[in-house]
Amino acid sequence: xxxxxxxxxxxxxxxxxxxxxxxxxxxxxxxxxxxxxxxxxxxxxxxxxxxxxxxxxxxxxxxxxxxxxxxxxxxxxxxxxxxxxxxxxxxxxxxxxxxxxxxxxxxxxxxxxxxxxxxxxxxxxxxxxxx
Amino acid sequence: xxxxxxxxxxxxxxxxxxxxxxxxxxxxxxxxxxxxxxxxxxxxxxxxxxxxxxxxxxxxxxxxxxxxxxxxxxxxxxxxxxxxxxxxxxxxxxxxxxxxxxxxxxxxxxxxxxxxxxxxxxxxxxxxxxx
Numbered sequence: 001x002x003x004x005x006x007x008x009x010x011x012x013x014x015x016x017x018x019x020x021x022x023x024x025x026x027x028x029x030x031x032x033x034x035x036x037x038x039x040x041x042x043x044x045x046x047x048x049x050x051x052x053x054x055x056x057x058x059x060x061x062x063x064x065x066x067x068x069x070x071x072x073x074x075x076x077x078x079x080x081x082x083x084x085x086x087x088x089x090x091x092x093x094x095x096x097x098x099x100x101x102x103x104x105x106x107x108x109x110x111x112x113x114x115x116x117x118x119x120x121x122x123x124x125x126x127x128x129x130x131x
Numbered sequence: 132x133x134x135x136x137x138x139x140x141x142x143x144x145x146x147x148x149x150x151x152x153x154x155x156x157x158x159x160x161x162x163x164x165x166x167x168x169x170x171x172x173x174x175x176x177x178x179x180x181x182x183x184x185x186x187x188x189x190x191x192x193x194x195x196x197x198x199x200x201x202x203x204x205x206x207x208x209x210x211x212x213x214x215x216x217x218x219x220x221x222x223x224x225x226x227x228x229x230x231x232x233x234x235x236x237x238x239x240x241x242x243x244x245x246x247x248x249x250x251x252x253x254x255x256x257x258x259x260x261x262x
Contacts, residue, residue, distance in 0.1 A: 077254055
């Protein structure tokens with residue numbers, strides 16, 4: 001899955017996207033930005049271990065990787081084993097760097113037996129509005 | 132759909148969630164935070180009008196509503212009529228205020244004929260990691 005994702009993302013071009021950020025209304029072209037969605041179903045027997053590994057991976061990535069802008073992890077209400085990730089990277093190179101990082105590899109290999117299904121969705125930003 | 136969502140969100144309690152924000156590793160409890168996902172399918176005949184209305188709604192909400200923290204809108208790559216929204220509000224009151232705002236009502240009534248399907252997902256944050 002990882003190799004395929006890298007190949008897919010390498011060809012991704014986000015043209016015409018907009019990024020809105022800051023307390024005042026402002027906009028800038030965020031055409032290099034990579035936004036990925038992930039939909040996971042976790043084995044309920046391993047849910048707590050999985051969430052701990054995910055939290056560690058997110059915290060480390062945000063702290064040490066300049067190109068990892070957001071890693072938002074939520075579960076669907078009343079369906080705690082259904083996890084959704086909203087991931088934003090500065091550009092495709094930052095995303096590839098993330099995939100090769102030791103903390104991501106540790107997370108990936110450490111949780112492979114806990115993940116029942118994984119769906120990765122590449123996206124094209126329409127407007128990324130944030131305070 | 133809107134009234135039902137308000138009722139659902141009013142009962143949402145996000146206990147034990149974590150919020151990670153800022154360039155240094157730090158965490159705070161974000162238990163009041165409301166994160167909602169929306170999955171929309173747009174009528175292709177109205178896609179450009181829909182996206183313009185959505186962009187206007189997002190830009191206005193971020194600018195004038197203190198409790199609207201992020202409104203991220205993306206389309207699925209190669210499926211431009213499939214829109215996903217990642218919405219973060221400071222708390223349930225901020226979310227309800229947003230639903231009652233004139234700009235949201237204008238967007239909602241103005242795009243109702245363009246939306247083929249809408250799925251709203253309430254969530255419980257696991258970790259909201261951001262720079």
